[in-house]
Every structure is written in structure tokens, then in C-alpha cells.
Amino acid sequence: MRSLALPSWMSGQNSRALAAPVLIIRMLAMMVLPLPPFLLDMFFSFNIALSIIVLLTSLYTVKPLDFMAFPSILLMSTMLRLSLNVASTRVVLTEGHTGPDAAGKVIEAFGHFLIGGNYTVGVVVFVILTIINFVVVTKGAGRIAEVGARFALDAMPGKQMAIDADLNAGLIGENEARSRRKEVSQEAEFYGAMDGASKYVRGDAIAGIIVTVVNILGGLYVGVVQHDMLFADAASNYMLLAIGDGLVAQIPSLVISTASGIVVSRVASDEDVGSQMIMQLFEKPQVMYISAAIVGGMGLIPGMPHIAFILLSAMLGGGAYLLSKRLSGEGAMAKTGAGPSGAVAVEGPPSVAVPEVEEATWQDIVPIDTLGLEVGYRLIPLVDQAQGGELLKRIKGIRKKFAQDIGFLAPSVHIRDNLEMRPSAYRILLKGVEIGGGEVFLGQFLAINPGMVTGTLQGAETIDPAFGLPAIWIDASQRDQAQSMGYTVVDAGTVVATHLNHLINTYASELLGRQEVQALLDHLQKEAPKLVENLVPDTITLPILQKILQNLLSEGVHIRDMRTIIETIAENADRTKDPTQLAEQIRIALGRSIVQQIFPTGDELPVITLDARLERLLLQALSTGGAENMAIEPGLADTIMIQTQQAAQQQEQMGYPAVLLVPGPLRPLLARFLRRAVPHLRVLSNNELPDSKTIRVTTVVGGQA
Structure with missing residues (x-):
């Protein structure tokens, strides 16, 4: 015998869905x-x-x-x-x-x-x-x-940014963030629908x-x-x-x-x-006492309905008396400490409720984000996916490319809005400290002058925040004209993403913490377990390994080839534990990769060198004072710095990378000495050059010393 059942379209949820059409x-x-x-x-x-x-x-x-x-x-x-x-x-x-x-x-x-x-x-x-x-x-x-819909739409980006900030800070989970975003969207849609209805x-x-x-x-x-x-x-x-x-x-x-x-x-x-x-109209006995007195006074005026006014005055006065009596009882209970178990008794005015203050805990300490991006309120559409912002996708792409090129995964970038900043400004933070910033304008394009443009444009002149090149903010209508003149034209999101990418690469050594070093070892151990098995802490400690990798990154050396780095450390760790010396040995082992990174094509290497007399003078000072106490006469130091700056500029004008070739013992000292004065200069040692490459000296530093 078959049981009879209602069709699916007539039961439960589907039957309720038919109510509106019917x-x-x-x-x-x-x-x-x-x-x-x-x-x-x-x-x-x-x-x-x-x-x-x-x-x-x-x-x-x-x-x-x-x-x-x-x-x-x-x-x-x-x-x-x-x-x-x-x-x-x-x-x-x-x-x-x-x-x-x-x-x-x-x-x-x-x-x-x-x-x-x-x-x-x-x-x-x-x-x-x-x-x-x-x-x-x-x-x-x-x-x-109508007003509610307008304000709901205006406040929508700020609310969504607050949700993203809470999510990035770990205050809420992904499910709650999704629920709150949905509620914000529904609120704007509700007021808009009410305006129309x-x-x-x-x-x-x-x-x-x-x-x-x-x-x-x-x-x-x-x-x-x-x-x-x-x-x-x-x-x-x-x-x-x-x-x-x-x-x-x-x-x-x-x-x-x-x-x-x-x-x-x-x-x-x-x-x-x-x-x-009820709570807000009748919670203050003083208001009710005064109202009772006014209404009672009106009832005493000749010609007024005395019974109605006096009766209402009596009701208001009685209600005020009962309310004040109840509040006085609650105040006395608070003074004597009576109350629910665990409540804190606080003496004070009976009508003032003092909230219980929680004890401070370790949860109140909010860790500082390693990488942060703060934007003004006009730039919120750049980081809001609901408004078509592409910056979040670009940041994900930046981290992916950084991991592929540099050799480790950079920390996440936490994005927040900052109402204290200029509306179109942004700033990039490293461990809570600003390392870069600028101002971009939505709807406009930045025309960057690479040095070979054929005309001028109308717009607000500025400086490219990433590389310091002269640039102009132009309208979208001038974009094709600017490109035809040789300008590099980018939108506001690209400006921020390029600046962030440049700073992440510049500060790569500071982004490599012990947690990232341990993650590198764990990743390498899956592919070469024997190579990593006895490295830490038997051969070398984790802090020394971190310092070695940071020394390499600070001079722009990628650490993708961790196998060669680990093998070189294992070969030389018996002779020295000094991070600087071990980093120099790794540079020699990675010499072919370093040169390939600087000179991607060609077998000829145009480089800057030191005058032979200057080399002998510096080597003698190094052998006399050692690496720790080496002293260079101030006048000579200024001459080296000025002539190196001039030589680097000449190299870049000729279209070559600025590379200074020096003897091996001098390389780490000159690299540290010249880093601030000539930040784009790469200092190589003779030991790092592959035998297959040919050297061509373009400039000699110290020829007049």
C-alpha cells in the first residue's frame, strides 16, 4: 500500500513561497x-x-x-x-x-x-x-x-572597512565578518526600498x-x-x-x-x-514632579476642567513618588553591598549605575602588525571589493611574486582606514612605524616622466612616491596623449601597489623574522630532510642563521637557493660562526646567481673599480686595524663617497646598473660604508664573478686621491 504525500510544491517552504503570487x-x-x-x-x-x-x-x-x-x-x-x-x-x-x-x-x-x-x-x-x-x-x-537611505549609503564603506579591520586584527571570525557585511548591505537596501515604497x-x-x-x-x-x-x-x-x-x-x-x-x-x-x-519618559521622578505641579496649577485656573487636570496631576505625582522610592531602595541596596552573587557594591548617587570594570588581561595587549597600510576615507573604494577595488587582489599578487623572487613569504598586509589622515593620503607601516606614504586621487592617472618625454601636460605636478621620479596627476581624458608623449601612465591603485611592492623589497631583511626562518627550514626539510636534519641547533643556531639571511637580503641577494646556502654554512661553520663571514662565503657560492640577477643578459660586465693605489691603501688599513677597527682618513672617505656617487650616476645614464667591483676583503666594509650615500649601488667582490664573464671598467674611483 502506497502512502499518499503532497507534491513538493504544495508543502512547507514552497507553499509559503506561493503566498505572494496568489x-x-x-x-x-x-x-x-x-x-x-x-x-x-x-x-x-x-x-x-x-x-x-x-x-x-x-x-x-x-x-x-x-x-x-x-x-x-x-x-x-x-x-x-x-x-x-x-x-x-x-x-x-x-x-x-x-x-x-x-x-x-x-x-x-x-x-x-x-x-x-x-x-x-x-x-x-x-x-x-x-x-x-x-x-x-x-x-x-x-x-x-530618504535621509536614512542617504546616510546608510554614505556610511557603508566606513562600516565595511571597520569590519575588515576587525577581521584583520583577529577580533572577529570570517563567518561573523560575512554576516556583518551582509547586514550593512541589507540596511542600505532596506532604507532605499522604504524610500521608494x-x-x-x-x-x-x-x-x-x-x-x-x-x-x-x-x-x-x-x-x-x-x-x-x-x-x-x-x-x-x-x-x-x-x-x-x-x-x-x-x-x-x-x-x-x-x-x-x-x-x-x-x-x-x-x-x-x-x-x-516607558523607560525614557518615566525614568526621572524630578520630571514627573514638575509636570504634576504644572498640570495641577493649570487645573486651578478659573474656567478650566478642574477634575480632569487635578486628577491627572495626582496620578503624575503618585507615579513620581513610587518611582523615587524604588530608586532609593536600589541605591540603598548598592550602598550596603546587597545584590546578586559576585556583584561589586559601589557607593554613589542612587540614580547612577556604575558598570563593573574588568581586570586587565594579556588579551588587552594587541600585537603590532608587521606590515600595515592605512588609507584616508576617499581611498576606501580602492580596498573595498564591494565597490570594485582591485588593490586587495594586487597586494595578494605582490606577496606571491615576492615569495617567488625573494625566497620567503612576506607577512600579510593589514589594511585600515584612518580618519586623521588627509582624505586622499595613504601610508605604509613596518612594525607600527611609517616607512612610506603619499597621496593619490581616485579617477585620475599619474603620468610619470621616465626622462625621455616629448611634451608637457596640464595637471598637478608631484613626485612618484616609489622611485622619486617627476610626475603629473592628469584627467582620464589626457591618458592617451600622455602615453603618446612617452609618459608612463598608471592609475591610483597601481601607484599604491607599486610603492608597497618597492618598500617590501627594500625592507625584505626586516620582514624576515625567526618565524619565517623556521618556516623556510620546515619547507626545505620536506624536500631534503638530511640537509636540514643536523643544521639547527647542532651546526648553527637559529638566530645566527636569521642574521646570515638578513645580511644577504639587506644587499639585495635573493635567498631562493636555500640548498646552496645551507650547504655552504655546513661547510664553513666549523671555522667560524660569524654571520658576516658566513654571508660572504655564501655570496661566493651564489656568485653566478647574483651576477645573473644584476646582469640578466650579455657576457660583458660594465663595472666601476677602485684605483690600484686606493685599493692598496684600504687593504693596508684593513690589515692594520682589522675589520672592527679599520679607520679611513675623513678627507679620503669624503672623496671615495663623492666619486662613487658620480660614477654611479654615469653608469645609470649610460643605461648600466651601478656596480662597484672590489677585492674580497674590502667588499663587506665598502658595502656598509656606501649603502646610505649610494643606495642603488651594488658592491661585488672579484671572487663572486663567474669565469665565463668579461669585465669592462667604465669608471675608476680614487684616481685623483
Whole structure:
């Protein structure tokens, strides 16, 4: 025997999903098909009940997003009222001559209740209700929704940046960050939808007036002309039906408009509207005492309703007394230390609640990010994926390329917005200290002058933050012209990414911490376990290995070939543990790679050398004082520095890299000495050059010394 089951489209979630399409179809049917009075009564009653449910739901809503369906409900209820107006108008005009109950008991009851035997009063009251709904409630709610939508959209990037900052700092997890981003997006969409839906309600109020006027005029014409009714009888029937029809539609409209204003005017809190009102209106006994005195004084004025004012004054005074007594009891409890277990008793004014201060813990110490990027608020779109920002992808690409070229994985870049900075400024931090920064402009392009341009451009002159070249900020319309003149044209995101990439490579030695060195060893051990097995700590300690690698990185030597580096350390560690000497031995072993890095093509190496007499003088000073105490006469030192700077500039003007070739013992000393004066100079030793390369001396330093 087979069990009978409902089709999947009729059960559970799917059946609820059919509610909206079914309601739309019914509303369309009401506009086209005639409805009997009984069905009109049912639909009008449903409309009133729906408006009450919406109002109560809005009152018990804690925050607007708890009632996200409200814009759609607002639209659907408006269309329902208009459909009922169309259906009732048909019945009123076709059956109104039969009596005031022609369109159902609901319309008749509302008409009798409002008109009360006086048609003029009924019309006036109906118009007043409509004006209140249209001019006050609906217009005010629409304005709040419009402003709320604008502020929600303006605050959206800042909120998303705050979420990313909390995520990068480890304060929240990925799931919570995704949930908060979704909430921020939904909030902006909600206020935007409310702004649009409120326009329907305003149109509904206007339509209500027009429909009522049409019902009155059309009814009088149909009753007098077509059914030969007396004018007084026609006016009695059709005005009652028209006013009742308008009222039975406008009251739910007014209720839902009030709910709309309540929802969009909510301020975020953990309480519903009723709790907020009671707590904030009646929490201060002083206010209630003063109000009781003022109301009581008004009751004593001759001609005033004494009983009403004095009774209300007594109620306010009694409520103030009970409230002050309750607060005094809570204050006494706080002074005596009574309270829940574990609470801290604090003496003080009874109406002031002093929060318990938590003890400081190690969790309060926030570690400093190794690498950080701070941006002004106008640059938030660069790092916001929701706004099409590509900088995050470029930073990922920078770290990937750095790992492939340099030989280890750089720390993550933590991005934050900083409202204290200029709106278009950014700065790059290394261990909390600024190492670079600049200012870029979204929507504009930076035209960099590489030194061979054929014209000038209109724009704001500046300096390329990465390499210090002259540049100009230009509009997008000048981009093609700038490229045709020989400028290198890049957008704002590329400027920041290039600057970050340059600084990461420049400070590579400081980015290599012990954690990164250990990760390098762990990675190498998977491929060559025997090579790493006895290295640390038997052969060399981890701090010395870190110092060796940092010495190599500080002079631009890549550490991708860890196998050669480890083998060289193992061969020479028995003779010395000095990081500088071991780094020199590694440079000799990596000589072919170092030269290939500087001179990618060609067998001829154009280099700068020292004068032979200067070489002998420096070697003699080195042998006399040693590497630690070697002293160079100040005048000679200045001459070496100035002539090396000039020689390096000549090399770069000829299109060659600035390379100084010196004897092996002098290389580490001259590299440290010249690093600050000529940062782009690479100092090589004769031992590092492969035999297959040919040397061509372009400049001699010290020839006049």
C-alpha cells in the first residue's frame, strides 16, 4: 500500500513561497471580476486586520532589519487597498440604488459611524483623515526613509572597512565578518526600498480622495439619471457608500503609514519601541514632579476642567513618588553591598549605575602588525571589493611574486582606514612605524616622466612616491596623449601597489623574522630532510642563521637557493660562526646567481673599480686595524663617497646598473660604508664573478686621491 504525500510544491517552504503570487493574482482578479458584498466584507476585514498586525509588529521590532519584509508588505497592502477601491466602486455604482448595504456591511457601518446623519461632517472628517495621512504621516516617514537611505549609503564603506579591520586584527571570525557585511548591505537596501515604497503610500492617499469624489459624482448621476431616484435619496445612498468606502480604505492606510514612520525612525537599541518610551519618559521622578505641579496649577485656573487636570496631576505625582522610592531602595541596596552573587557594591548617587570594570588581561595587549597600510576615507573604494577595488587582489599578487623572487613569504598586509589622515593620503607601516606614504586621487592617472618625454601636460605636478621620479596627476581624458608623449601612465591603485611592492623589497631583511626562518627550514626539510636534519641547533643556531639571511637580503641577494646556502654554512661553520663571514662565503657560492640577477643578459660586465693605489691603501688599513677597527682618513672617505656617487650616476645614464667591483676583503666594509650615500649601488667582490664573464671598467674611483 502506497502512502499518499503532497507534491513538493504544495508543502512547507514552497507553499509559503506561493503566498505572494496568489495575493497578486487575487488583487488583479478583484480589479476585473465583480465581487459579491460578502466577499467585499471579508477582504475589507482582512485589510484592517493586516494593518493592525503590521503596526503591532513594527512596535515590537528591536531594529529595522528585523522587519526587512516591510517595504514589500507596504507595497502589497497599498495595491490591496487600491484593488478593493476598484471592486467596491463597481458595486457602489451598479448596486448603490438598492440601499446603503449594497456594497456590504463593513462599508455601511463605517459610513454610518463617520457621517452620523450629517453628510457635510462626514466629508470634512474624511478629508481631514486623508490630509493627515498624506501631509503628515506619509510625507514624514518618506523623508526619514530618504535621509536614512542617504546616510546608510554614505556610511557603508566606513562600516565595511571597520569590519575588515576587525577581521584583520583577529577580533572577529570570517563567518561573523560575512554576516556583518551582509547586514550593512541589507540596511542600505532596506532604507532605499522604504524610500521608494513610501511614494506608493502617498499616491494611495491621493487616489483615495479621487475615488471618493468619483463615487459621489458617479453615484449621483447613476441614481438620478439611470434609476430615476430623487436627488436626496441618491445623495443619501451614494454619499454614505462613498464616504464609507473611502474611510474603510484610509484607516488601514493611516495605520500602516504610522507603522512605516515607527520602523524608519527607530534608533538602534536592544529594546522595542514601547519599552524605550516607558523607560525614557518615566525614568526621572524630578520630571514627573514638575509636570504634576504644572498640570495641577493649570487645573486651578478659573474656567478650566478642574477634575480632569487635578486628577491627572495626582496620578503624575503618585507615579513620581513610587518611582523615587524604588530608586532609593536600589541605591540603598548598592550602598550596603546587597545584590546578586559576585556583584561589586559601589557607593554613589542612587540614580547612577556604575558598570563593573574588568581586570586587565594579556588579551588587552594587541600585537603590532608587521606590515600595515592605512588609507584616508576617499581611498576606501580602492580596498573595498564591494565597490570594485582591485588593490586587495594586487597586494595578494605582490606577496606571491615576492615569495617567488625573494625566497620567503612576506607577512600579510593589514589594511585600515584612518580618519586623521588627509582624505586622499595613504601610508605604509613596518612594525607600527611609517616607512612610506603619499597621496593619490581616485579617477585620475599619474603620468610619470621616465626622462625621455616629448611634451608637457596640464595637471598637478608631484613626485612618484616609489622611485622619486617627476610626475603629473592628469584627467582620464589626457591618458592617451600622455602615453603618446612617452609618459608612463598608471592609475591610483597601481601607484599604491607599486610603492608597497618597492618598500617590501627594500625592507625584505626586516620582514624576515625567526618565524619565517623556521618556516623556510620546515619547507626545505620536506624536500631534503638530511640537509636540514643536523643544521639547527647542532651546526648553527637559529638566530645566527636569521642574521646570515638578513645580511644577504639587506644587499639585495635573493635567498631562493636555500640548498646552496645551507650547504655552504655546513661547510664553513666549523671555522667560524660569524654571520658576516658566513654571508660572504655564501655570496661566493651564489656568485653566478647574483651576477645573473644584476646582469640578466650579455657576457660583458660594465663595472666601476677602485684605483690600484686606493685599493692598496684600504687593504693596508684593513690589515692594520682589522675589520672592527679599520679607520679611513675623513678627507679620503669624503672623496671615495663623492666619486662613487658620480660614477654611479654615469653608469645609470649610460643605461648600466651601478656596480662597484672590489677585492674580497674590502667588499663587506665598502658595502656598509656606501649603502646610505649610494643606495642603488651594488658592491661585488672579484671572487663572486663567474669565469665565463668579461669585465669592462667604465669608471675608476680614487684616481685623483
